[in-house]
Amino acid sequence: MVAAKWISLQAPNYVARVDSSIAPFGDPMSLSFVTLAATSRRLLLPLACLALGACGITREDLALRDRTIDELRVSLKKAEDSQRSESEKHLAAARELETIRVAVEGECATLRAGKATCDAHASEVAAHQAHVVAVRQRLVAFRDRFAGLTAAQGVQVGFRRGRLVLQLPADLVFDPGSVDLKKGGKDALRAIGARIREGETFAGRTFLVAGHTDNSPYPVELPFRDNWGLSLARARQVLLFLTGPSSRPKEGPQPSELGGGVDPHQVAAIGYADTDPIAGTVLEQSREDQQKNRRVEIILDAAPDELLDLGPLP
Numbered sequence: 001m002v003a004a005k006w007i008s009l010q011a012p013n014y015v016a017r018v019d020s021s022i023a024p025f026g027d028p029m030s031l032s033f034v035t036l037a038a039t040s041r042r043l044l045l046p047l048a049c050l051a052l053g054a055c056g057i058t059r060e061d062l063a064l065r066d067r068t069i070d071e072l073r074v075s076l077k078k079a080e081d082s083q084r085s086e087s088e089k090h091l092a093a094a095r096e097l098e099t100i101r102v103a104v105e106g107e108c109a110t111l112r113a114g115k116a117t118c119d120a121h122a123s124e125v126a127a128h129q130a131h132v133v134a135v136r137q138r139l140v141a142f143r144d145r146f147a148g149l150t151a152a153q154g155v156q157v158g159f160r161r162g163r164l165v166l167q168l169p170a171d172l173v174f175d176p177g178s179v180d181l182k183k184g185g186k187d188a189l190r191a192i193g194a195r196i197r198e199g200e201t202f203a204g205r206t207f208l209v210a211g212h213t214d215n216s217p218y219p220v221e222l223p224f225r226d227n228w229g230l231s232l233a234r235a236r237q238v239l240l241f242l243t244g245p246s247s248r249p250k251e252g253p254q255p256s257e258l259g260g261g262v263d264p265h266q267v268a269a270i271g272y273a274d275t276d277p278i279a280g281t282v283l284e285q286s287r288e289d290q291q292k293n294r295r296v297e298i299i300l301d302a303a304p305d306e307l308l309d310l311g312p313l314p
Contacts, residue, residue, distance in 0.1 A: 131305065135306050139164055139306070141201070142164050142202075142300060143159070143164055145201055145202075146192070149166070149188065149191055153184070153188035153191055154168075154169065154184070155167065155168055155188050156168075160278075162306065162307070163299055163306075164299070165297050165299050166192060166297065166298040166299075167295055167296075167297050168185065168188055168238075168296045168297070168298070169291075169292075169295055170234070170295050171294070172185055172188065173238065173296055174234060177230070179230070179233045179236075180237075181237055181238070181241055186241060186257075189242050189260050190246070190258065190259065192242070192260060192298060193242055193259065193260020193261050193262045194246070196260070197261055202266070205266065205300060205301065206265075206266050206267070206268065207267050207268075207298055207299065207300055207301060208267075208270060208297075208298075208299045209238045209242065209268070209269045209270070209298055210235060210270050210296070210297045210298075210299060211231030211232060211235035211269075211270070212231055212273075212274070212294065212296070212297065213230055213231050213293070214274055214277075214291075214293045214294050215280075215282060215283070215290065215293070216290065226273070227273035228271055228273045229271075231272055231273045232269070232271030233271075234296055235270060238269070238298075240259075242259060242260040242262050243259065243262050243263070243264040244257075244259020244260065245258060245259060245261060246259060246260060247261070274293065277289065277293045278293060279292040279293055280293070
């Protein structure tokens with residue numbers, strides 16, 4: 001089939017060659033020459049057709065082959081267009097992925113910065129928790145310094161508002177309406193003073209002596225005029241005894257009685273009257289509440305690093 005197509009394409013060339021080969025035999029414009037050329041054309045064209053027929057190829061075959069080639073070209077063109085479209089899609093997808101990658105890297109950088117901040121915060125929290133534990137242990141150790149006072153002298157030792165409090169019931173320390181210390185109160189204050197003085201536990205620490213009353217009105221005709229005066233006077237008496245000498249000097253004036261021996265620079269006094277009850281309210285108190293509210297407290301003043309919300313202490 002290829003040979004037949006080649007022959008069909010080359011036949012005009014052979015005709016031209018024949019024309020040129022007979023040109024020397026006569027004037028090309030003569031009748032004989034024209035006749036010869038026409039004869040040669042008529043002979044060659046049938047010969048070409050015979051050759052095609054001998055190869056078994058027809059014009060329909062060639063036309064079919066041409067159509068097939070054209071269809072292949074169209075298919076190739078479609079494939080090329082499809083491939084170009086897919087390539088464009090791939091490029092668009094690649095650009096989108098690059099945009100996503102940049103965004104993800106930005107998010108990762110933000111997360112890393114957030115993690116660093118969280119780690120720093122966690123370190124601060126851990127340090128704060130360790131500090132709270134240390135303060136709790138310190139306050140518990142302070143409380144343990146007064147172990148035994150509850151049973152022996154009737155002193156209640158505990159924590160209130162994050163501070164160590166030694167609570168002495170007023171009935172233990174004073175007679176009703178009086179500011180004169182009773183023997184049981186003096187013994188308790190001497191025991192408290194001894195524990196404050198011993199060792200270095202409370203070196204440099206300060207204590208506040210606080211007087212409290214119940215909500216019963218104080219008779220104005222009596223010396224202290226009101227509950228404020230009574231609570232302050234009682235706190236003053238406790239302070240004076242707590243800071244009195246705990247031993248007799250070898251020389252000089254002798255004290256009438258021995259006190260707690262606490263450094264006066266470590267103690268101050270304050271009166272709350274009936275404004276800070278531990279039972280009932282300022283306005284409403286039962287007899288039992290009033291008995292609990294009549295008290296003197298020796299409070300360990302908090303250091304700056306102890307002003308924390310420690311929660312309940314054991």
